[in-house]
Amino acid sequence: MTVREIARLAGVSVATVSRVYNGVGQVAPGTRQKVLDAIEATGYRPDPLGQALAAGRYGAVGLVFPGLSGPYFAELIQGFESEAVRCRSSVHILCTHMRDDSESQVVEMARRVDGVAVLGGTVADEAVAKLSGLVPTVVMAGAAQGTATSIRTENRGAMAELTTHLLVRHGLRKLVFVGAPEGSPDVYERYTGFTEAHRDLGLSPAEPLRVTMESHDGVRAADRLLGNGTRPDAMVCANDELAFGALIAALGRGLRVPQDVVLTGFDDAPMAALVTPPLTTVRQPVRELAARAAAMLLATGREGDVLLPTDMIVRASCGC
Amino acid sequence: MTVREIARLAGVSVATVSRVYNGVGQVAPGTRQKVLDAIEATGYRPDPLGQALAAGRYGAVGLVFPGLSGPYFAELIQGFESEAVRCRSSVHILCTHMRDDSESQVVEMARRVDGVAVLGGTVADEAVAKLSGLVPTVVMAGAAQGTATSIRTENRGAMAELTTHLLVRHGLRKLVFVGAPEGSPDVYERYTGFTEAHRDLGLSPAEPLRVTMESHDGVRAADRLLGNGTRPDAMVCANDELAFGALIAALGRGLRVPQDVVLTGFDDAPMAALVTPPLTTVRQPVRELAARAAAMLLATGREGDVLLPTDMIVRASCGC
DNA sequence: TTGAAAGCGATACCAG
DNA sequence: CTGGTATCGCTTTCAA
Numbered sequence: 317m318t319v320r321e322i323a324r325l326a327g328v329s330v331a332t333v334s335r336v337y338n339g340v341g342q343v344a345p346g347t348r349q350k351v352l353d354a355i356e357a358t359g360y361r362p363d364p365l366g367q368a369l370a371a372g373r374y375g376a377v378g379l380v381f382p383g384l385s386g387p388y389f390a391e392l393i394q395g396f397e398s399e400a401v402r403c404r405s406s407v408h409i410l411c412t413h414m415r416d417d418s419e420s421q422v423v424e425m426a427r428r429v430d431g432v433a434v435l436g437g438t439v440a441d442e443a444v445a446k447l448s449g450l451v452p453t454v455v456m457a458g459a460a461q462g463t464a465t466s467i468r469t470e471n472r473g474a475m476a477e478l479t480t481h482l483l484v485r486h487g488l489r490k491l492v493f494v495g496a497p498e499g500s501p502d503v504y505e506r507y508t509g510f511t512e513a514h515r516d517l518g519l520s521p522a523e524p525l526r527v528t529m530e531s532h533d534g535v536r537a538a539d540r541l542l543g544n545g546t547r548p549d550a551m552v553c554a555n556d557e558l559a560f561g562a563l564i565a566a567l568g569r570g571l572r573v574p575q576d577v578v579l580t581g582f583d584d585a586p587m588a589a590l591v592t593p594p595l596t597t598v599r600q601p602v603r604e605l606a607a608r609a610a611a612m613l614l615a616t617g618r619e620g621d622v623l624l625p626t627d628m629i630v631r632a633s634c635g636c
Numbered sequence: 637m638t639v640r641e642i643a644r645l646a647g648v649s650v651a652t653v654s655r656v657y658n659g660v661g662q663v664a665p666g667t668r669q670k671v672l673d674a675i676e677a678t679g680y681r682p683d684p685l686g687q688a689l690a691a692g693r694y695g696a697v698g699l700v701f702p703g704l705s706g707p708y709f710a711e712l713i714q715g716f717e718s719e720a721v722r723c724r725s726s727v728h729i730l731c732t733h734m735r736d737d738s739e740s741q742v743v744e745m746a747r748r749v750d751g752v753a754v755l756g757g758t759v760a761d762e763a764v765a766k767l768s769g770l771v772p773t774v775v776m777a778g779a780a781q782g783t784a785t786s787i788r789t790e791n792r793g794a795m796a797e798l799t800t801h802l803l804v805r806h807g808l809r810k811l812v813f814v815g816a817p818e819g820s821p822d823v824y825e826r827y828t829g830f831t832e833a834h835r836d837l838g839l840s841p842a843e844p845l846r847v848t849m850e851s852h853d854g855v856r857a858a859d860r861l862l863g864n865g866t867r868p869d870a871m872v873c874a875n876d877e878l879a880f881g882a883l884i885a886a887l888g889r890g891l892r893v894p895q896d897v898v899l900t901g902f903d904d905a906p907m908a909a910l911v912t913p914p915l916t917t918v919r920q921p922v923r924e925l926a927a928r929a930a931a932m933l934l935a936t937g938r939e940g941d942v943l944l945p946t947d948m949i950v951r952a953s954c955g956c
Numbered sequence: 957t958t959g960a961a962a963g964c965g966a967t968a969c970c971a972g
Numbered sequence: 973c974t975g976g977t978a979t980c981g982c983t984t985t986c987a988a
Contacts, residue, residue, distance in 0.1 A: 318981055318982085319981065319982060319983090320981080329960075330959090330960095330981090330982080331958075331959060331960080331961095331983080332957085332959075334982065334983055334984080335957095335958090335983095340983095341957090342957060342958090344957055344958085347958080361744075362981075362982065362983095363980090363981050363982075364748050365689050365694070365982085366689065366980075366981030366982035367981080367982055367983080368685055368964090368982090369685050369686065369689055369964050369965070369966095369980090369981075369982070369983095370964060370981080370982045371964090371982085371983070374685070376728075383710075383714060384713060384714065385710045386706075386710075387705055387706075390703075390704045390705035390706070390709070393704065393731070394703060394733070397729060397730070401730075401735075406728050406730075406745065406748060407729050407730070408696075408726050408727060408728055408729075409713070409727050409728075409729050410721075410727070411713070411714055411718070421721065424681075424726075427683065428696075428726060530907075531880075532906040532907040532910050535911065536910070560851075560880075560884070561907065563884065564884060564887075564907075564910075564911045564912065565910075565911075565912065567884075568887070568911065568912025568913075586850065586852040587850075587851050587852040587855065587884075590852050590855040590881070590885075591855065591884045591885075592884065592885065592887070592888025592889070593888075638965055639965065639966060639967090640966095648974075648975085649974065649976070650975090650976095651968075651969095651975060651976080651977090652974060653966095654966065654967055654968080655967095655968095655973095655974090660967095661973085661974095662973055662974090663973070663974085664973060664974085667973080682967095683964090683965050683966070685964085685965070686964075686966035687965080687966055687967080688966090688980090689965075689966070689980045689982095690965075690966045690967040690980060691967070692980070
């Protein structure tokens with residue numbers, strides 16, 4: 317079914333079909349009805365390709381992230397997708413993980429979409445800057461580059477608050493940050509909050525235990541940290557997944573949480589409240605972050621950089 | 637940059653530019669070089685939209701799934717995406733979760749891609765049949781409908797083997813299947829294997845504990861099952877995530893696994909080998925499943941239905 | 957109010 | 973070996 321078919325069926329020109337379908341311009345009621353009947357009878361829907369070519373718009377937005385695992389990415393993708401679909405836009409995804417030619421692929425993607433949202437730390441800053449010259453771009457959970465805008469959550473302050481809580485309220489001293497600050501802007505900011513809290517109290521923070529962000533990495537981290545005699549007072553994990561892994565490993569060794577070792581996370585994943593002991597963590601609105609990123613891409617008026625608030629959630633795993 | 641620009645720059649016709657760029661037909665070396673120079677100088681890359689319109693192909697494939705979380709979906713998406721990108725195709729995603737108009741959205745997606753892979757149980761069978769009339773379709777982890785093909789893993793046999801192991805090798809009797817058979821073809825098949833194993837031994841299986849598939853559901857399931865006096869011998873979880881949640885909940889109550897309660901999973905997620913005790917489960921090639929689904933969509937010769945093998949992985953959580 | 961026709965960007969056939 | 977031109981499906985002037 318093409319416009320021409322419908323035009324033939326309704327005995328009008330393609331221009332009129334287009335006008336009726338899109339509800340623009342003036343069309344006589346009788347003519348309009350003939351066209352609507354033809355559309356109804358055939359179930360005609362315009363080919364998105366033709367529309368895109370004519371309009372110079374693609375009706376699609378892109379989402380770029382490194383790889384994915386755990387509830388964080390699940391929320392991110394679903395938040396983004398929901399908003400995009402609501403705006404009648406389709407969603408392209410690109411996982412760059414472990415691929416060396418990711419920059420060219422991102423640029424390639426940019427040619428097929430009306431805007432791209434990229435997760436901070438996924439591609440090089442220069443690539444983001446370049447991308448932003450091609451198509452509206454928003455960096456999620458990272459810093460804007462070029463003409464891109466950014467949307468992020470308050471990581472640093474929340475982690476500083478959490479760390480201070482451990483240091484002051486619980487009097488802990490041997491804290492180890494679990495996560496790689498170099499891995500992503502998010503983790504970098506969290507680690508910055510961690511060190512700031514120490515410095516503010518005249519303490520010097522330990523080196524972070526650099527691991528990736530999946531729960532099995534938390535298991536390994538706990539095995540390294542809790543195995544020998546120099547066990548830390550607390551493992552301050554860069555996300556909840558790590559904390560869950562660490563929790564399983566700690567319990568598996570017969571250690572008690574929080575008595576023998578304190579554990580904290582970040583994200584407030586659904587399971588955080590359900591594990592024993594419930595996890596002290598920081599809630600961040602990931603779904604909203606992604607949804608707003610999509611909205612920023614699709615909206616006409618461009619918003620500036622956005623910072624979403626986070627909340628420290630104190631449960632029992634810190635000793636409270 | 638359009639073909640016309642390049643043609644003008646190189647002093648040739650658009651036809652020649654197209655020939656050079658696509659490496660088809662005969663072009664004189666000198667002419668070829670002029671075109672290549674112009675392409676090089678401008679960084680020209682043909683607009684995918686124009687190509688799609690001319691070729692009647694979109695250079696994109698679609699992936700449809702309910703919602704997502706956990707390692708299963710991570711593997712699925714990444715496997716699909718990797719193969720699609722390898723075949724120079726872009727990836728559209730659609731999450732139907734909790735959306736009532738998913739059928740029309742799937743059809744809408746079908747109009748923008750060269751093929752659609754849908755996860756079994758995501759949309760109604762009739763919708764899949766309809767879809768398969770529109771565009772090449774493959775059902776992952778589910779039954780084919782209409783002209784769609786399917787690719788799945790051997791769920792039933794593996795679960796029957798695992799259940800038999802529990803029943804015969806460990807002499808357990810009170811087994812509870814955790815998962816909703818109605819939720820997806822995958823879980824249905826697993827439950828079928830579970831019941832078959834019972835019947836083969838003249839036993840009658842208990843009703844399944846119907847829960848969704850995320851780890852926090854495993855926590856809740858364990859709380860329900862392990863709380864009162866009628867604790868089962870084993871929780872046979874429909875996937876590893878549920879088992880992890882159940883493990884955390886069990887350990888949190890001071891129960892020992894496998895002495896007090898046996899736990900098994902399905903998927904062999906990375907963490908399965910790392911938890912304490914290591915999880916007895918079934919390994920299924922999710923990544924390969926998804927990659928082959930993408931390949932089936934993109935390949936010229938259509939494959940028939942595919943069944944991928946699974947492996948029972950016996951670790952310590954079953955009592956071995 | 958309507959239609960003819962010019963794009964949008966690329967491919968491919970048919971002459972030359 | 974090369975160029976002109978029709979074509980893909982749609983939108984949008986411009987005239988009538």
